[in-house]
Amino acid sequence: MNQYKEIADRIKVADAVLIGASNGLSIAEGYNIFANDERFSEYFADFQRKYGFRSLLQGIFSNFTSEGERWSYFSRMAYHYSFHTKPSELMQALHELVKDKRHFLVTSNTDDHFAMAGFDRKNIFELEGNMGEIQCANGCHDTTYFSRDVIHAMLEHEEGMNIPEQYLPKCRKCGGAMQPHIQIDTNFVYDRIWRERNRDYQSFIETFHGKHLLILEFGIGARNQMIKAPFMKLAYSEPEAFYITFNKGEVYIPEQIAEKSMGVDGDLAVIIPEILKEYRQAV
Numbered sequence: 001m002n003q004y005k006e007i008a009d010r011i012k013v014a015d016a017v018l019i020g021a022s023n024g025l026s027i028a029e030g031y032n033i034f035a036n037d038e039r040f041s042e043y044f045a046d047f048q049r050k051y052g053f054r055s056l057l058q059g060i061f062s063n064f065t066s067e068g069e070r071w072s073y074f075s076r077m078a079y080h081y082s083f084h085t086k087p088s089e090l091m092q093a094l095h096e097l098v099k100d101k102r103h104f105l106v107t108s109n110t111d112d113h114f115a116m117a118g119f120d121r122k123n124i125f126e127l128e129g130n131m132g133e134i135q136c137a138n139g140c141h142d143t144t145y146f147s148r149d150v151i152h153a154m155l156e157h158e159e160g161m162n163i164p165e166q167y168l169p170k171c172r173k174c175g176g177a178m179q180p181h182i183q184i185d186t187n188f189v190y191d192r193i194w195r196e197r198n199r200d201y202q203s204f205i206e207t208f209h210g211k212h213l214l215i216l217e218f219g220i221g222a223r224n225q226m227i228k229a230p231f232m233k234l235a236y237s238e239p240e241a242f243y244i245t246f247n248k249g250e251v252y253i254p255e256q257i258a259e260k261s262m263g264v265d266g267d268l269a270v271i272i273p274e275i276l277k278e279y280r281q282a283v
């Protein structure tokens, strides 16, 4: 039996599907925050020249000369990596594969691409936040705010690598600066939604205890402690669970769960639509 058909069949018979995803999935979609690629050069050439940034990520963690410059960087990031993107074929295929099943998704991706492809936000736990939201940079209170309008206004009035003062978002409580709700520093806030989804994640696992739980893991590094380690532990402790890890060039399955696991190496942009083809043909 071919591997994609086996995966399609496993999705069909599963009671529920738990999905974990990290950067590898975004990279397969064409959004690589680690690379000095065409997309990054197209929108950040001036920042590359001034600071020598070689990736989007490098800029995220750097010190800018002013708040206006910092927001010039972050508003472009939110716009070009999230708000202004279209759902990829790969993400839509993934949604179609699980939409008729109970499913839950845990991700460190902050680009909101799952929701854009049709996944219900109630089923998405964004561990490291969402670049389309903002929070107090001091972390003085734990509310997050949607930033679409603020971001659009900033980009409309951007002057070179600067956002004029009057368009910079300010904290409603302390009056200080705001920043994207992503894990830039220790001020990252665990807001109400974050805490709710964390509970939902635990209760999803409890609900399907002892059932045929299919665990799908996409593009997560072998040493990832936030998603991969708990998933492998779950695969080990749940008698009826089955674990499938998809990773380009870095498939890792520990000995203890080898019998109830499968590793798939290759390009997710090709693999996921192939699985969907098999899924549609399966009876």
Ligand SMILES: [Zn+2]
Pocket (backbone or CB within 6 Å): 136, 137, 138, 139, 140, 141, 171, 172, 173, 174, 175, 176
């Ligand atoms: Zn504040």
